[in-house]
Amino acid sequence: AQSVTQLGSHVSVSEGALVLLRCNYSSSVPPYLFWYVQYPNQGLQLLLKYTSAATLVKGINGFEAEFKKSETSFHLTKPSAHMSDAAEYFCAVRRNNRLAFGKGNQVVVIP
Amino acid sequence: EPEVTQTPSHQVTQMGQEVILRCVPISNHLYFYWYRQILGQKVEFLVSFYNNEISEKSEIFDDQFSVERPDGSNFTLKIRSTKLEDSAMYFCASEGDSRGKGTEAFFGQGTRLTVV
Numbered sequence: 001a002q003s004v005t006q007l008g009s010h011v012s013v014s015e016g017a018l019v020l021l022r023c024n025y026s027s028s029v030p031p032y033l034f035w036y037v038q039y040p041n042q043g044l045q046l047l048l049k050y051t052s053a054a055t056l057v058k059g060i061n062g063f064e065a066e067f068k069k070s071e072t073s074f075h076l077t078k079p080s081a082h083m084s085d086a087a088e089y090f091c092a093v094r095r096n097n098r099l100a101f102g103k104g105n106q107v108v109v110i111p
Numbered sequence: 112e113p114e115v116t117q118t119p120s121h122q123v124t125q126m127g128q129e130v131i132l133r134c135v136p137i138s139n140h141l142y143f144y145w146y147r148q149i150l151g152q153k154v155e156f157l158v159s160f161y162n163n164e165i166s167e168k169s170e171i172f173d174d175q176f177s178v179e180r181p182d183g184s185n186f187t188l189k190i191r192s193t194k195l196e197d198s199a200m201y202f203c204a205s206e207g208d209s210r211g212k213g214t215e216a217f218f219g220q221g222t223r224l225t226v227v
Binding site for chain 2: 042049092099
């Protein structure tokens with residue numbers, strides 16, 4: 001079964017510092033992978049997606065993720081955190097008709 | 112920009128009551144989904160719907176739940192007799208058109224259901 005693992009429910013990062021959120025997946029077939037962001041009191045917004053094209057995927061708001069098959073990873077990064085990046089971030093893998101989400105990372109940006 | 116809209120944004124209901132959560136998917140989309148997120152837990156798949164029938168459902172989606180596309184624009188989730196543990200944020204999503212399913216599901220803002 002396809003699933004994703006996100007470690008560390010809360011992540012604190014200083015404003016201007018690197019944001020790194022880890023996601024590892026398990027999949028028996030080449031996966032479709034996604035990162036979603038949820039701002040307070042809002043829905044899920046797609047940040048970026050991997051669909052078997054380029055392994056380095058660029059998304060909105062300066063985020064990017066790299067698909068590494070050898071490590072079964074799809075980590076999300078942003079070079080410089082901004083206060084507006086405070087949100088919850090979910091990694092997800094496509095499994096037939098459904099998305100399977102990780103537990104999420106709550107990102108806190110420290111001024 | 113087209114978006115998925117959900118109403119109401121927040122619903123409070125008494126245990127045992129029926130609730131209907133409403134969603135208007137993006138107009139040309141053909142694949143529809145409901146997910147839920149219990150506070151502090153991961154987002155969980157409930158059901159997918161295509162061509163006026165359920166295409167997949169999770170173990171959560173028992174006989175208390177039903178979905179319907181009553182007209183050309185709405186997609187509803189009904190919980191027949193709510194339980195306390197049904198309290199959660201419910202998300203509707205849609206994707207795909209006549210060319211195929213696509214690769215990105217678009218989510219609504221969610222309905223927060225509180226069962227008291």
